[in-house]
Amino acid sequence: MKRSRKAGFLLMAALAGVLVAQTSCSPPTVETGGPEAGDRTISVSGSGTVGAQPDQVVVRLGVESMAETAEAALSENSEQMQAVIDALREAGVPEDEIQTQAVQLRPEYASPEQEPGLPQEPGQPRQRELVGYMAANVVRVSSEDLDGMGELLDAATQAGANRIEGISFEVTNPDEVLSQARELAWENAQRKAEQLGGLSGAELGDVLSISESTRGPQPVYARAEEMEAAVPIQPGTEEIRVDLQVVWGLK
Numbered sequence: 001m002k003r004s005r006k007a008g009f010l011l012m013a014a015l016a017g018v019l020v021a022q023t024s025c026s027p028p029t030v031e032t033g034g035p036e037a038g039d040r041t042i043s044v045s046g047s048g049t050v051g052a053q054p055d056q057v058v059v060r061l062g063v064e065s066m067a068e069t070a071e072a073a074l075s076e077n078s079e080q081m082q083a084v085i086d087a088l089r090e091a092g093v094p095e096d097e098i099q100t101q102a103v104q105l106r107p108e109y110a111s112p113e114q115e116p117g118l119p120q121e122p123g124q125p126r127q128r129e130l131v132g133y134m135a136a137n138v139v140r141v142s143s144e145d146l147d148g149m150g151e152l153l154d155a156a157t158q159a160g161a162n163r164i165e166g167i168s169f170e171v172t173n174p175d176e177v178l179s180q181a182r183e184l185a186w187e188n189a190q191r192k193a194e195q196l197g198g199l200s201g202a203e204l205g206d207v208l209s210i211s212e213s214t215r216g217p218q219p220v221y222a223r224a225e226e227m228e229a230a231v232p233i234q235p236g237t238e239e240i241r242v243d244l245q246v247v248w249g250l251k
Contacts, residue, residue, distance in 0.1 A: 040202065040249070040250040041208060041247055041248065041249055041250060042193055042196060042197060042202075042204075042247070042248050042250055043245065043246070043247045044189045044190075044192045044193040044196065044245075044246055044247075044248070045189060045192075045243065045244065045245050045246075046185045046186060046187070046188035046189025046190070046191075046192065046243070046244045046246065047184075047185050047188060047241060047242065047243045047244070048180075048181040048182065048183065048184025048185035048186075048187075048188060048241065048242050049181060049184070049239050049240070049241040049242075050177050050180045050181040050184070050239070050240055051237040051238065051239050051240075052171045052174070052177045052237065052238050052239075052240060053171075053237060053238070054146065054169035054170055054171055054237075054238045055144060055146075055170075055171060055172055056142055056143070056144055056146075056169070056170045056171075056172050057142070057143055057144075057146050057149045057167065057168070057169050057170070058140065058141070058142045058167070058168050058169075058170060059140075059141050059142075059149070059153065059164065059166070059167045059168075060101060060138055060139070060140050060141075060164070060165040060166055061084075061138070061139065061141065061153070061156055061161045061163060061164045061165070062081065062084075062101075062102075062136060062137050062138030062139060062161065062163045062165075063077055063080045063081045063084060063136070063137050063160055063161055063162060063163065064077070064134060064135070064136045064162055064163050065077035065080060065134070065135045065136075066108065066132055066133070066134050066135075067132055067133060067135075068132050068133075069132075069133060070105055070107075070133040070135075072133075073105065073132070073133040073134065073135035074105060074135050076135070077135035077136065077137055078137070080160040081137040081139075081160075083159045083160050084139075084156050084159045084160050084161045085098060085139070086159070087155045087156055087158070087159035088141060088152065088155070088156060090155070091148070091151065091152045091155045091156075092143075092145065092148070092152075093141055093143055093152065097141060097142045097143060098139050098140075098141055099139060099140045100137070100138075100139050100140075101138045101139060101140045102136065102137070102138045103136070103137050103138075104134075104135065104136040104137075105133060105134070105135045105136075106133065106134050107130055107132075107133055107134075108130070108131050108132050108133065108134050109128040109129065109130055109131065110128065110129060110131045111127075111128050111129075136163065138163065138165065146169070149167075169238055170216075170238070171238055171240070174240060177240050178214065178240060178242065181214075181240050181241060181242040182212070182242045182244075184242075185212075185242045185243060185244045186244060186246075188244075189244050189245075189246045190246075193246065193248055197248075197250060200250075202250040202251065203250070203251050204248045204249075204250065204251075205248060205249035205250055205251040206248070206249050207246060207247070207248055208247045208248065208249055209245075209246070209247045210244060210245070210246050210247075211244070211245045212242060212243065212244055212245075213242075213243045214240065214241065214242050214243075215240070215241040215243070216238065216239075216240060
């Protein structure tokens, strides 16, 4: 009888332990509320573009020379580049507007042609042979004489320039033009935000963030060997664009 009671107590204790374990292992309930009205935002992009007349032209040009030895390539390149610089000065470019951008010297290799009827052995790459050295010298030239840039390039190529990397037109004092484009971009963004806010039945609140990016003209590329006469250069109108990304709170 005593053993039966003892066994009953042990069974009840075990069941109670299981219930306690199940209760302690149950995950807690987490309640989250929805976003408040003050947390609502609207993100809008706006752009503004203003045209401006460039007052400066910038060109990168230079000389490439090929010779059997590195010394000969550098010597020939230096002599030819000096002739180009002298021609630029004679064309009216001030010395401080001619700036060296790059000086390079590299070996040039060529792969020998395979003889007809002789298959190449697998895993045996063709041996390249040194054929000479290439030397290059590139300068940056800026000028306020936009109308005379074509004749300047013609004089440089006649003096030995055989490499033209790009031509770009610039506005030296773009702050005023940028301010105008920025105002147009802001008006564009605000107009969009007000319209979208009205459509959603909300009003614009405080500005939470503003990011800006600007864009200018891209360089024009040309090859010196294709220029047989004076190069026609048209500066046109430079477009400066400002893009804004604005985030407003809604109320």
